[in-house]
Amino acid sequence: MTRGAPERGFPTAEYEARLTRAQQHMHRAGLDGLLLMTEPEVRYFSGFHTAFWQSPTRPWFLFVPKDGDGDGDGKPVAVIPEIGLAVMERTWIDDIRTWPAPRPDDDGLTLLADLLQPIAARGGSVGLLKGHETLTRMPLGDLERLQNSLPGLQFKDCTEIIRSLRMVKSSLEIDKIAHICGIASESFAEAPALFHQGQPLIESFRAFRMACLRNGADDVPYLVGGADQGGYRDIISPPSARPLENGDILMLDTGAVFDGYFCDFDRNFAIGSASDDARRAYDALHKAVDAGLEAARPGITCSDLFRAMQKALGDAGYDAIGDVGRFGHGLGMQLTEWPSHAAFDETVLEENMVLTLEPSLTYGDGLTMVHEENIVVQDGTPRLLTTRAPDHLPVL
Amino acid sequence: MTRGAPERGFPTAEYEARLTRAQQHMHRAGLDGLLLMTEPEVRYFSGFHTAFWQSPTRPWFLFVPKDGDGDGDGKPVAVIPEIGLAVMERTWIDDIRTWPAPRPDDDGLTLLADLLQPIAARGGSVGLLKGHETLTRMPLGDLERLQNSLPGLQFKDCTEIIRSLRMVKSSLEIDKIAHICGIASESFAEAPALFHQGQPLIESFRAFRMACLRNGADDVPYLVGGADQGGYRDIISPPSARPLENGDILMLDTGAVFDGYFCDFDRNFAIGSASDDARRAYDALHKAVDAGLEAARPGITCSDLFRAMQKALGDAGYDAIGDVGRFGHGLGMQLTEWPSHAAFDETVLEENMVLTLEPSLTYGDGLTMVHEENIVVQDGTPRLLTTRAPDHLPVL
Numbered sequence: 204m205t206r207g208a209p210e211r212g213f214p215t216a217e218y219e220a221r222l223t224r225a226q227q228h229m230h231r232a233g234l235d236g237l238l239l240m241t242e243p244e245v246r247y248f249s250g251f252h253t254a255f256w257q258s259p260t261r262p263w264f265l266f267v268p269k270d271g272d273g274d275g276d277g278k279p280v281a282v283i284p285e286i287g288l289a290v291m292e293r294t295w296i297d298d299i300r301t302w303p304a305p306r307p308d309d310d311g312l313t314l315l316a317d318l319l320q321p322i323a324a325r326g327g328s329v330g331l332l333k334g335h336e337t338l339t340r341m342p343l344g345d346l347e348r349l350q351n352s353l354p355g356l357q358f359k360d361c362t363e364i365i366r367s368l369r370m371v372k373s374s375l376e377i378d379k380i381a382h383i384c385g386i387a388s389e390s391f392a393e394a395p396a397l398f399h400q401g402q403p404l405i406e407s408f409r410a411f412r413m414a415c416l417r418n419g420a421d422d423v424p425y426l427v428g429g430a431d432q433g434g435y436r437d438i439i440s441p442p443s444a445r446p447l448e449n450g451d452i453l454m455l456d457t458g459a460v461f462d463g464y465f466c467d468f469d470r471n472f473a474i475g476s477a478s479d480d481a482r483r484a485y486d487a488l489h490k491a492v493d494a495g496l497e498a499a500r501p502g503i504t505c506s507d508l509f510r511a512m513q514k515a516l517g518d519a520g521y522d523a524i525g526d527v528g529r530f531g532h533g534l535g536m537q538l539t540e541w542p543s544h545a546a547f548d549e550t551v552l553e554e555n556m557v558l559t560l561e562p563s564l565t566y567g568d569g570l571t572m573v574h575e576e577n578i579v580v581q582d583g584t585p586r587l588l589t590t591r592a593p594d595h596l597p598v599l
Numbered sequence: 600m601t602r603g604a605p606e607r608g609f610p611t612a613e614y615e616a617r618l619t620r621a622q623q624h625m626h627r628a629g630l631d632g633l634l635l636m637t638e639p640e641v642r643y644f645s646g647f648h649t650a651f652w653q654s655p656t657r658p659w660f661l662f663v664p665k666d667g668d669g670d671g672d673g674k675p676v677a678v679i680p681e682i683g684l685a686v687m688e689r690t691w692i693d694d695i696r697t698w699p700a701p702r703p704d705d706d707g708l709t710l711l712a713d714l715l716q717p718i719a720a721r722g723g724s725v726g727l728l729k730g731h732e733t734l735t736r737m738p739l740g741d742l743e744r745l746q747n748s749l750p751g752l753q754f755k756d757c758t759e760i761i762r763s764l765r766m767v768k769s770s771l772e773i774d775k776i777a778h779i780c781g782i783a784s785e786s787f788a789e790a791p792a793l794f795h796q797g798q799p800l801i802e803s804f805r806a807f808r809m810a811c812l813r814n815g816a817d818d819v820p821y822l823v824g825g826a827d828q829g830g831y832r833d834i835i836s837p838p839s840a841r842p843l844e845n846g847d848i849l850m851l852d853t854g855a856v857f858d859g860y861f862c863d864f865d866r867n868f869a870i871g872s873a874s875d876d877a878r879r880a881y882d883a884l885h886k887a888v889d890a891g892l893e894a895a896r897p898g899i900t901c902s903d904l905f906r907a908m909q910k911a912l913g914d915a916g917y918d919a920i921g922d923v924g925r926f927g928h929g930l931g932m933q934l935t936e937w938p939s940h941a942a943f944d945e946t947v948l949e950e951n952m953v954l955t956l957e958p959s960l961t962y963g964d965g966l967t968m969v970h971e972e973n974i975v976v977q978d979g980t981p982r983l984l985t986t987r988a989p990d991h992l993p994v995l
Contacts, residue, residue, distance in 0.1 A: 211840075255835035257821045257854060258935040259732050260928065286924060289833030303924050305939055307731040333740035335703040336655050344729035344756055360740055409812055416809050421801075421837075424820065425653045437685030439651035441817075444607075458653060528682060528699050532656065539654040543701050 208419060209378040211462045212250060215295045217373060221248055222267065222279065228364040229269040235327035237267040237361050238315070240340045243536040244332070244365060248279050250294040252463055253287065261304040262311055262341040263287065265296075266318055282314045312345055316352050323356035330361025336541055337362055366541045370533055370550070372557050377579055379464035380535065380557050381588045383420060384577050387459050388590035390414040391470045395599055400449060400474055404430050405442040407453065415459045425458030425538050428469070433478045434570030438469075438563075449475030453599075454573065458538040465538050467559050468575040468589050473598040484566045485596040487519035488574035491562035492592075495530070495544075499558065499578060499585045505548040512544070512562045521564040531561035534577055556580040557588070604815060605774040607858045608646060611691045613769060617644060618663065618675065624760040625665040631723035633663040633757050634711070636736045639932040640728070640761060644675050646690040648859055649683065657700040658707055658737040659683065661692075662714055678710045708741055712748050719752035726757025732937055733758055762937045766929055767951050772860065773975055776931065776953050777984045779816060779857035780864070780973050784986035786810040787851075787866045791995055796845060796870055800826050801838040803849065811855045821854030821934050824865070829874045830966030834865075834959075845871030849995075850969065854934040861934050863955055864971040864985050869994040880962045881992040883915035884970035887958035888988075891926070891940075895954065895974060895981045901944040908940070908958045917960040927957035930973055952976040953984070 225237065225248070239245055242256045245265045264282040281296050284304030291299050300314045322329060339346060350358060372380070390411060397410040407430070412423045428442065429435030430453040438456060447453060456469035471485060491512040498511035512530045533540035534557045542550035558580065563573040574592060578585035621633065621644070635641055638652045641661045660678040677692050680700030687695050696710050718725060735742060746754060768776070786807060793806040803826070808819045824838065825831030826849040834852060843849060852865035867881060887908040894907035908926045929936035930953045938946035954976065959969040970988060974981035
């Protein structure tokens, strides 16, 4: 790796700014706090960063209060297993309450009830993530017990608040995403050395994963793709042991990470030779990305952006949209984030949203092709974070 | 990689056996089916295997019916986003119902309501995972809407059923776990070539991750550890850029995967030289693992196993237990699974449970040390899946 890597973590000012914006939203929404328990949200407000979320055994909680009136200084409160204390103490969080987890009959519930009791006593409201693209990372039975133990407390959906905060990235967040996009771009540029006829697809995956690590990725949590004669048929498979053959179209789609931020893009390659059908599909997708780059401006909606790419595919003679359901999405601490470039999504683009442009089409006998680039919305032409795919289908 | 890898996937008979056992449990529990939505559970009953779960955008559902009376042939029914159809069609599942996800106003809800309506109409019960070590991988608001649309249906916790099924592994599952334990053991055996004084810890991590891939791991989703003078202080941190120094204790704890099955164990190394305190801590932990191997037999409980290791540490002069909360756990499709070797867990060990033995202690000024091995419970001495750590602290 030759590129200078951005500094890891964030200065406290970044967390203060996130907290201030969240508290402004809470005041408008009439919420007394947010009870968060998912990795990106806990990290967003605290900086708590660990691979330990991989273990489903222990729940982790962060409470973000509306303000400091009587309940502390207004900073988030961590309610976490003891095993995480040392890591949480290195963040900007001061109020850290722990229990010796796992403790199935009281995995944080008493601590949470104590924390929320003052709000419950005055009939207040706490936000929970209940909306699109969210999950509940605590036992559902425990959540029901917590709700029953605080009968005065209202739990309301706060997805819109978190969504609006996380969709717009800070310049330091963009630096991290740009860095990992550069690492994966560099790795894809090594394709002629990494992939070859006769190579089992699973070994192509392995070679690419190792190239990303060598080039500076912390990890490659997401790598899917396919390869088959004239094109691939699905885009979420683990790799088979089938050797690459002359005439295959190989696609790899990667979500590598640097300091907890993802890239998410793919590249298509022809092995040995390419059918005209595959070349035409590639060119149409490249033009659809052009149309997306031309359309993506602050003020338009995601559905506008979707339709711009859809029109380009229609003009090239393809009947979009296939089974992917959308032509791209947000990107950041998660491989896919709000919004969606789809007819249903009327989110208005803002400066510093990091997005994927990901048109796809079907052709031939059930074949699929997908192109993907990562951009930052800005005044004028978006900033491309990925090294743009070649204009025409590259043949290895 | 020289070792022969087990075949990927499972024969249909494996899924049939899992289904039959689940249906026996459902009959006893009075459940008409199980509504599952988490990766390990969907994979356990269907064989559906993809990295796409990394994206939080789309929910995925598998309904496991109690039997075939009137509702089909008794096999699981998949209710999934269209993007997964091609992968699901390659499994043994016949009844696959899809929708063009994402579709936030109806992400599978109508399909689920249609599927569950006959059970609701007769006042039946469906199992949901609501217990310890579970999460709810669909928007909570959508689950509430689903429940409201089926007022006759009772949703009951089915954690105990899933837990009892998944805790005991088949021989084919054990083969996969043994394989990845072997790969990680081989990678740790390369430690003298991988780690060296002056190496930033993050580069030690990178070197180990690449060794695992080179030796045949599909991925290394979990890698944590630490290094510092005389010992480390926390065991869930991402790596710093601090160079390894003479007198450091380096620990790496890895969850690498093969065909969707994890290993989970760690190794400790002294860099250049080791303090007597660190050597003594290491020896005590090694003896605690000996005690665990001696105790782990079908018929004893996890709390018995915990106390056997705790006693060995006490005999060596250490006051366990520290902030880890337990001395090991189950292992399989997840890095950590039920049960827990802890005072609260009265689970009775059975043959073919795959477990970690993971005693830990604190010493000196807030230092921690952890040892971990992976075993299969069997009649007599457990089968060790990991190459046992050296008897005494190895110095690199």
